[in-house]
Amino acid sequence: MIPPKPPSSQAKGGILHYIRAFRRDLLSALPARLYRAWMAEFRSGPIHSFLCNDPDLVARVLREHPDDFPKSNRLREGLAPLLGRSVFVTNGAEWQRQRRIIDPAFEGGRLREIFPQIWDASCAAARRLPPTGEIDLEPVTSHAAADVIFRTLFSIPIEDATAAQVFSAFRAHQDAQPIVNAAALIPLPAWFPRFHSRRTRTTAAHIRGLIAQLVAERAARIAAGTAPDDLATKIMTTPDPLTGQRFTPPEMVDQVAIFFLAGHETSASSLAWALWLLAANPDWQARVAAEARAELDPENPAFSLVSCLKLSRAVFREALRLYPPVPMMVREAACPETFRERAVPKGAQIVISPWHLHRHERLWDNPDGFDPARWETANGRDCQRRAYIPFSAGARVCPGAGFAMVEGPLMLSLILRDHRLETTTPPVPVARLTVRGRDGIRVRISPRDPDGSCRR
Template sequence: MIPPKPESRQERVSLWRYMRLFRRDILSAQPQKLYHAWMAEFKTPFFRSYMVNDPALIDVVLKLRPDDFPKSDRVGAGLRPVLGNSVFLTNGEVWRRQRRIIDPSFEGGRLRETFDAINAAVDAALVRLAAARNPCEVEFEASHATADVIFRTLFSVPIEDKIAAQVFDAFRRHQRSQPILNLAAFIPLPRWAPRFFKRESLETAQTIRSLIREMTEKRLKEIDAGTAPDDLATKIMTTVDPETGDRFDVEEMIDQVAIFFLAGHETSAAALSWALYLLATHPEWQDRVAEEVADWEPSFAALSQLRVTRNVFRETLRLYPPVPMMVRETVQPEEFRKRVVRKGAQVVLSPWHLHRHERLWDRPDIFDPSRWDDPASQESQRQAYMPFSAGPRVCTGAGFAMVEGVLLIARLTKYYRFEPVDGRVPVPEAQLTVRSRDGIWLKVTPRG
């Protein structure tokens, strides 16, 4: 069984057709040749775009010279109403300062401290799944579970908390109303120019930021009073930049909480949904996970025992990387594969195509978690696997996501069996993350 994959577009289409395809789904807007090409150039009247699949060039952009390829605001413009000036969108010294304050809260020792909160969210997810309708739309359940993880680890409140529930609802409405790519993705506009956002998008963004402000200001008062819980929000808000001695002010913290929620909840939900679907359609692997966790008791130390489950999650991230594409911009003329690249060109790095590249992976479209134990696959894993990006801008929460994903897969599979629903094959499509066009529907039954 080959997991679902979007159909590629025709080789040549008009710019207008391409823009329409791109706004609907950035994956099916791409031609088939990108699964084989080392590089492809896309020309518009306003800019040049280069998709890079050559591992050596990817290393230059992400690892060797990252300052020469800052994040492009063509994508960021669509996210600023809710994310502001968060670490996901910034560049240069602003980004470095933000990372100096954020990174210590996600180091190994502190990651261990979040385990009980993550596990409590999984407990709640197991209870909700028992009461869910069958067949079950697992994307919604996964979104609920991963949002609960974020609220418990960040602010020590479950998703049932009134403000947490309002933030969750507002984010869902915002994502339905606002495609990530707006006019600025195709036409160079100055920062002051209007972006023509929908009214609903601006209203939901304002709601989200107002609710986060309320939680942030409450936490600042608790920190001042010495009553704040020792969670991620407290750690980040009390961390001092070692170079400047500064801390995040309220506005900066609102920006960071917004991206923690969007990145930590939306990407994790997408990965978990696809993992459950892949297990449902590959029952032999689901049985192997269930066998591995049958007598397993959750703890941070015991996670290292879950080799099969971890390989299932890795393979899910290969086939369905939550963030399918990343866009950088050149700050000076470059030469890529003997081709002149002008200053201001867009450099597209696509985990989606890299992870399925025909020259880099054996049977790239097949779900095969055993490849992660195969020595012959090690070079592909090293060169062509970057679900969390790479280099200095690798996702701060990569370790957190691996703990969360493995734990959720392990415990959900321990207590429930997942089976596909006839006639409901999910169709992957992507805006910010790789989701299913009409949800992912599975039969969910308790294990005996």
């Protein structure tokens, strides 16, 4: 079964066409030729953008010369109500300082330490599923991913009162604010409105207020010597090795906002699509379930079992290819450049699109097909190195990438271990905060003849 993707735009027009299209849906606003093009230039009035699918250009922008292509200020403006000046949107010395403080919290040894929290949240997610009936996967996976974040970041489950409020507010904010809107992709003049609705500003302020409460409570426990050794404590007590300074409370609010967005919204999106893909491909679903039965020991949830979930990992990686949570990344040319013998002026928007790169017809074998076995082929291994960037790449690669590749396959395996999924209406992908289903991602669920249950 070929996984669905949105129809591509066939319309032509000027700036108003693009603004209307981007506000409606990013993925269907762009033309079908981008699935074959190495580069595309968009220029209409003040618009001057370059979308790059050439792996050499992608490497140049993300890996080889990242300082020449900083994060676009338009992206920061688009996300400022929620993220402030978080590590996701800053550049230069400010970004370097933030990463020096944040990166130690996500080192390899920390994954082993927080694995019990990931395991507990994953087991809780599997137990919460109804035994039978039709469900929308998006609320289920959002709840599960939020539970992981709260347990690992603040040592509280999703049932905690403040955690539940943050989760609810994020659900409202997702509907109010797309991650890449017209202001992010189009270099509009300074006077042009940035499309922040009153609802967007209100939900963002509510979320940030709740996060500020959590940060203040944790700061008090750190001062009293009673704080748990979790990610929040690690980040709040880590000094910049160059200056000795730690994050201020407002800076920590910015960082927690992006941790929640990157670790909750993106994981929820990826897991929902992975579950739907398995519902649509029962042969792979049966293989993942059999692997989970064979490898997962509820009485001994050791970190080492993560390396045994090879099929689940391949499925999750394929879901990230077909439905990358962040469909496009926007950079800005800091100086004049030349791309494929074409002049790129200073200030031009450079768009790197995992959505198109991951389905590029000249790079991938069977680009629109679901094939977790591709990662063992020569083409799959080559494309994984050159044309696969679900977590970005280079210096700005997501610090939580390793975290996601533990959480996703584990949760996938624990759910499929005891539950069987079947498709209903095929979902239509749209770009909101992450790639989601336009009307949800729905499946039918039923019990898989269990020979045990997830417990600790």
